[in-house]
Amino acid sequence: MSINDPRNPSASAAPLALYVHWPFCVSKCPYCDFNSHVRDRIDTDAWRAALLADMAHEATLTAGRPLSSIFFGGGTPSLMPPALVADLIAAADGHWGLAPGVEITLEANPNSVEAARFADLAAAGVNRVSLGLQALDNEALHFLGRAHDVDEGLAALDTAQQVFDRISFDLIYARPGQSEADWQAELARALAFGTDHLSLYQLTIEPGTRFATLVAQGKLTPADPDHGATLYELTQAMTGKAGIPAYEISNHARAGQESRHNLTYWRYGDYIGIGPGAHGRRTGKATLRHKKPENWMSAVTRNRHGTQSEQPLTGEDRAREALLMGLRLTEGVDLDRIAALSGISVPHLVDERTIDQLIDIGLLHRRDARLQVSAAGMLLLDAILPEIVTV
Incomplete structure (x- = not known):
């Protein structure tokens, strides 16, 4: 394949993916770097104008390349006003054009407040939702720092299945004290819901996190690597038998239901990132937006885009x-x-x-x-x- 082949993601006419980062949470999140991301009130008009400006800047650099996917992620994107989501999708269509069958995904926390907005978000153009269930056990959800319980999470999943054609949810396994039988029962329950995509991650202890502190204090014992391997092999066997085998180390899907947006990342295609903290890869460059919302907004006001750095890739x-x-x-x-x-x-x-x-x-x-x-x-x-x- 030559560098000018249209299947090559560096080719000028190759499709693009768009990532929109919405940084705000409605409550303190254990995964959030900035407490300033928690907001009771947001100036939606100001954020609409800033996101549209950030998008327009990227469009001038990537004209003529249709969008194969849009992904709304970040803090709590499912609490974005549906009208804002619709405006961003319409603007993206105007700048690039949406490829046939475009995938438009939105991340959502599985709680009743967000689930109540699913129908409006679908009407705005979202056609796929990714739910952060994370566990089907209340004690585990508390350990993981999640605000929802199992019943609320499953109610949100039920609502999503009534509204969206494509649904994914994630679970974390190899949790402390989780036996092989525990995970087998939990995964069997998850598979019975009939979604076409699952993201199944082993719990990892990352430096600087609450979990790392607990390990250092002797209050948390991570799963033994051999036990983790056993659970991984069990996961592959069960998902394969259910017809949703792994297509990536932690992601499983029925044929044709893979995340097209994430495949752009993994296949090293070009993607645009807008909004605070968003990364991008396009036209041989790595882009990074200012991470703190106020800094990003100030940059957009000054420059009509929120770029912090744009580095050529060797x-x-x-x-x-x-x-x-x-x-x-x-x-x-x-x-x-x-x-x-x-x-x-x-x-x-x-x-x-x-x-x-x-x-x-x-x-x-x-x-x-x-x-x-x-x-x-x-x-x-x-x-x-x-x-x-x-x-």
């Missing part, structure tokens, strides 16, 4: 990112494609000798230029990537 940057993202997918990566978009030959992208060794023990598959991590290899992905990626 060939090595692009190759590394494409490999690290793409090898998360069960489909793997096309090494010839990555060589074309980065200008770096395949032998300089990966360690061929190590790849051959890992193929011999069943952790990788390779057919011509297609390199894939096997099901067994996905358990060791974090260890495999630095061994084979050489850029």
Whole structure:
């Protein structure tokens, strides 16, 4: 594939994805970096004008490329006024045009306040919702810092299924004290709801988080890695049998129901990020918006966009990112494609000798230029990537 091939995400006519970051929460969130994101009142007109200006700036740099997906994420995007969501979708259509079958996703917390807005959001143009259920156990939800309980979460899921054609929800497993039987029962219940997409993540202890503090204090014992591996294998078996196998290390879908927006990230396509803290990758550059809402708004007022930085990506940057993202997918990566978009030959992208060794023990598959991590290899992905990626 040449760098000018329209299937190449760096080509000028290739489709784009648009990410809209809405930073505000209505209550203190355990995952939020800024308490200032909590708002009782928001000047919707000011935010509409600023988001539209930020979008228009990006449109001038990417004209002629239709949008394949729009994703509303961030703090509590499901509490955005539906009229604002509709205005942003209409503006995006006016700037770029929406590709046939465009996917328009909105993240939502599974509570009654947000669920009551689902019909209006669907009328505004949202056609897919991603619900942050996170657990089907009240004690676990409390541990994870969630405000909803199981009954409220499932009521929101029921409402979503009545309103949207496409629904995804996420669960976190390998929680402290969670046995194999516990997870098997919880996942079986989740699969019985019949959604076409599930995001299933193992609990990880990230530095600087509340969980990391609890571990350091001896108040939290993370799941043993071997136990986590057992739960991962159970997850693959159950979802595969249910007809929603993994297409990415933590994401599962029926055929054709994969998240098209996230596939743009993982396949290293171009995407635009607008709103506070939004990242983007487009035309060979990495873009970053000011993170704090007030700083972003001030930048838009000054410059008509909220960009904090825009850095050219070297060939090595692009190759590394494409490999690290793409090898998360069960489909793997096309090494010839990555060589074309980065200008770096395949032998300089990966360690061929190590790849051959890992193929011999069943952790990788390779057919011509297609390199894939096997099901067994996905358990060791974090260890495999630095061994084979050489850029």
